[in-house]
Amino acid sequence: MQAEVWMVIVFSSGPSDHELASTIEELRALPETEHRPVEIIDASPIHTFLRTIFPMPEDVIVFAVRIEELTDEYLREFDAARNQLLGKTILFCTTELGLERLALLCPNVYSWIGGQCFAFDESEGVMNVEERLESLRRHFHLSDAEVIEHATLGTLPTDPAFVEWLALLGRGDLLGA
Amino acid sequence: MGDNLQDRRSVFREYMRRMNPKADPGLALHEGLYVPSPLSTSAQIATRLELEPASTHLMIGATGSGKSTELFAIRGRLGKVGDVTALFQDVAAVQQLAQLKEGSLVGLAWRLIWADVTQRYQSIASGFSDATFATNIANGFWNDEEWPDDGDRFDWVPGLITPPQRNEDLERLIGYLKTLLSQVPTQYVLLLDGLDRMRDVAKLTSVLLYDLFTLVELGVGSVVVGPPELRGDAYREFNERFATFHFHGATDPNNDDAQTFLNRVLELRAVGELLPASSRNALVGWSGGILRDLIALAKNAGDNAYGSAHQAISESDVNDAADRFGRSLLVGISDSAATRLTSLSGFGITRYFAFTVASADDLDLLLRRLVIEVMEVPPKFFIHPTVRPLLRGLRKAV
Numbered sequence: 001m002q003a004e005v006w007m008v009i010v011f012s013s014g015p016s017d018h019e020l021a022s023t024i025e026e027l028r029a030l031p032e033t034e035h036r037p038v039e040i041i042d043a044s045p046i047h048t049f050l051r052t053i054f055p056m057p058e059d060v061i062v063f064a065v066r067i068e069e070l071t072d073e074y075l076r077e078f079d080a081a082r083n084q085l086l087g088k089t090i091l092f093c094t095t096e097l098g099l100e101r102l103a104l105l106c107p108n109v110y111s112w113i114g115g116q117c118f119a120f121d122e123s124e125g126v127m128n129v130e131e132r133l134e135s136l137r138r139h140f141h142l143s144d145a146e147v148i149e150h151a152t153l154g155t156l157p158t159d160p161a162f163v164e165w166l167a168l169l170g171r172g173d174l175l176g177a
Numbered sequence: 178m179g180d181n182l183q184d185r186r187s188v189f190r191e192y193m194r195r196m197n198p199k200a201d202p203g204l205a206l207h208e209g210l211y212v213p214s215p216l217s218t219s220a221q222i223a224t225r226l227e228l229e230p231a232s233t234h235l236m237i238g239a240t241g242s243g244k245s246t247e248l249f250a251i252r253g254r255l256g257k258v259g260d261v262t263a264l265f266q267d268v269a270a271v272q273q274l275a276q277l278k279e280g281s282l283v284g285l286a287w288r289l290i291w292a293d294v295t296q297r298y299q300s301i302a303s304g305f306s307d308a309t310f311a312t313n314i315a316n317g318f319w320n321d322e323e324w325p326d327d328g329d330r331f332d333w334v335p336g337l338i339t340p341p342q343r344n345e346d347l348e349r350l351i352g353y354l355k356t357l358l359s360q361v362p363t364q365y366v367l368l369l370d371g372l373d374r375m376r377d378v379a380k381l382t383s384v385l386l387y388d389l390f391t392l393v394e395l396g397v398g399s400v401v402v403g404p405p406e407l408r409g410d411a412y413r414e415f416n417e418r419f420a421t422f423h424f425h426g427a428t429d430p431n432n433d434d435a436q437t438f439l440n441r442v443l444e445l446r447a448v449g450e451l452l453p454a455s456s457r458n459a460l461v462g463w464s465g466g467i468l469r470d471l472i473a474l475a476k477n478a479g480d481n482a483y484g485s486a487h488q489a490i491s492e493s494d495v496n497d498a499a500d501r502f503g504r505s506l507l508v509g510i511s512d513s514a515a516t517r518l519t520s521l522s523g524f525g526i527t528r529y530f531a532f533t534v535a536s537a538d539d540l541d542l543l544l545r546r547l548v549i550e551v552m553e554v555p556p557k558f559f560i561h562p563t564v565r566p567l568l569r570g571l572r573k574a575v
Contacts, residue, residue: 004199073275080269080374086201100509107544108374111240114198114473115502139486159186161486 004058006109007116008092008099015065015093019120023093027061036061036089044069050077054084062090068098072105079106093120129168136165144169151175188448189483195446196476198469202246203265206253212441214243214468215434218425219250222400225421226251230261230364232420233389234400237373237407239426239546241469244402247425248368251400255366262363264289269371277380280347282369282388284315286397287354290365294357301360311353314346355395366398378406382415390418405544409534424552427466430562431528436461439471446475451482456490463499465549465561474498474563503563506547507571514538515571518547522560522568532558 011019020040027033037060043049044066053062070078092102092113099117103110137143140161142150147165150156151174156166166174195210205211213220222234238244248265255263266289268274272281291312295302302308358365375381381404389399407416408424416422428435439461443452452460452475460478464471475490477498482490510518517538521530532548534540542548547564551557560568 004197006199076376077273077275080274080371082374083267083270083371086199103505103509103545107240110505111469111546112199113505114469115477115498115505116473117501117505117508157186 004087004089006090006113007118008094008102008113010096010099010117010119011093014095020063020093023120033061038063040065043067050081050084053088056088058087062088063093064090065093067092068094068101075101075105079108082109082112133168136161148174188451189479192448192451192479193476196472196479198473198476202249205246206249210445211246211250212438212445215428215438216425218423219247219254222421222423223251223254226255226261226366226398227258229420230366231393231396231398233393233398234421235403235416235419236400236423236425237403237405238424239467241467242426243468244425245370248370248400252368260363261366262293263366263368264293265368267371268369269374274375277375277384279384279387280344281384283347283350283391286367286392287311287315287350289367290357294361298361305357307353311350314350351391358395364396369399369401373402373404375404378404382412386418426552427549429551429557430461430464430466435466439464442468442471443475450489452490456492456495459492459495463495463562466551467546467549474502477501499563503567506545506561506564507567514541518542519568519571521548522565528559529557
């Protein structure tokens with residue numbers, strides 16, 4: 001994930017603690033984000049969303065939850081003042097209704113999101129492991145044994161695909177070797 | 178192999194950094210990524226301001242069409258004129274738009290001009306004894322109410338005539354500003370961004386009419402980015418108060434100049450061979466001529482290419498990005514707006530259609546860029562290219 005990305009992740013009924021933890025864990029598996037601090041900001045209770053995020057350092061990845069509960073007025077205010085959050089990395093974790101309200105009431109924020117809207121699908125991790133491993137072998141022309149050897153010797157590049165490969169082989173212990 | 182993959186990630190990282198739809202426009206200019214728009218908005222305004230610094234100019238346009246970038250381009254151009262100083266401010270960053278009132282922009286003018294004077298003309302600044310009073314009026318201050326008001330011995334009984342209310346603080350601030358401006362060897366132009374996000378257009382026009390023309394009388398010019406609602410006939414008289422009025426919107430991607438412009442924007446930002454010409458052309462086509470959409474699509478296509486382990490961004494990466502982008506544009510569309518949109522798509526192979534904003538749905542379609550306007554004579558309208566292929570499904574749903 002690049003710095004200062006804004007994106008929306010849609011959850012079926014607002015992210016549960018488990019779903020948030022799962023998403024954060026995925027981020028941690030990426031070399032670009034594994035060391036970046038994460039803050040979960042509950043956007044709604046006292047409508048201080050802007051003031052809370054504004055002073056945060058730019059390397060913080062902000063998970064903004066419950067934006068679907070913000071009032072129309074506050075969402076418009078957020079849209080007008082969006083430049084105050086330039087440079088921040090924000091993942092809006094919301095419901096489908098929250099996404100619709102963002103699109104409708106925050107057209108300028110939405111323009112910055114630029115189509116980066118994703119649905120959280122817990123079953124997406126439950127892949128056909130063997131099929132995935134085969135596609136990795138075919139693409140990189142390497143066997144599982146060769147990948148493990150490279151990882152052991154520390155010559156494996158930190159491309160996300162290899163991180164995934166080792167994880168699928170159950171050799172996450174070699175990550176960072 | 179290891180070095181190649183490391184290089185690949187570095188190349189993609191740099192590409193993604195450059196293809197940032199949220200990037201500070203000032204930074205883009207600074208890094209040499211600015212390409213003059215064929216609409217020539219900044220060139221026209223800057224030329225007029227060189228000749229008439231104390232003039233006001235209004236710019237409107239679709240979200241993401243590059244209005245802020247044009248303001249920075251104006252600043253760059255006026256920076257080469259010796260006796261004109263252009264100062265940029267995103268008003269929404271320092272002023273709650275819902276609380277904007279008469280005098281707010283005069284207060285902002287004081288703050289910007291005083292900051293410049295203290296930086297560049299220290300001898301003038303050090304001799305200006307009223308600065309603290311002026312700054313307090315602009316920013317607010319804590320009042321020490323140690324001495325209670327004794328109150329008058331007489332009660333005022335209002336007459337039949339109610340005189341206009343005077344804003345004495347504002348009048349004093351105008352006086353301080355006038356004195357300061359008479360001492361500095363430059364003329365100021367304010368570049369005011371962010372007012373396009375103000376929804377109470379009636380209040381905005383009232384504030385602009387007072388504040389901007391008060392500043393003109395003080396010799397301060399301005400360029401204001403206003404909301405798209407000002408395009409309506411109801412605001413024609415208001416728009417005519419400005420020296421110039423510009424619609425800085427989409428460039429027509431069917432037009433050769435626009436295609437050259439949009440391609441050049443991508444060429445400057447692309448890294449190495451990552452974005453071949455065929456993919457660039459595809460992005461230009463999908464963008465509908467909206468600058469930020471072009472960059473966002475290019476970024477999303479980069480995402481696709483990297484995730485698919487492609488060495489370069491292919492047309493299929495671009496098409497997948499366009500599909501996702503179009504779907505995001507349709508999020509939250511009302512049934513009535515969807516009906517209106519699908520009715521417009523019935524023009525078959527004809528891309529442009531006649532369109533008049535006759536309802537809230539029509540305005541919504543324009544504000545959300547589902548319908549794109551190219552300001553020509555007569556104006557041309559077309560459906561955002563990324564949305565068009567999705568309309569069949571929308572028609573069925575509606």
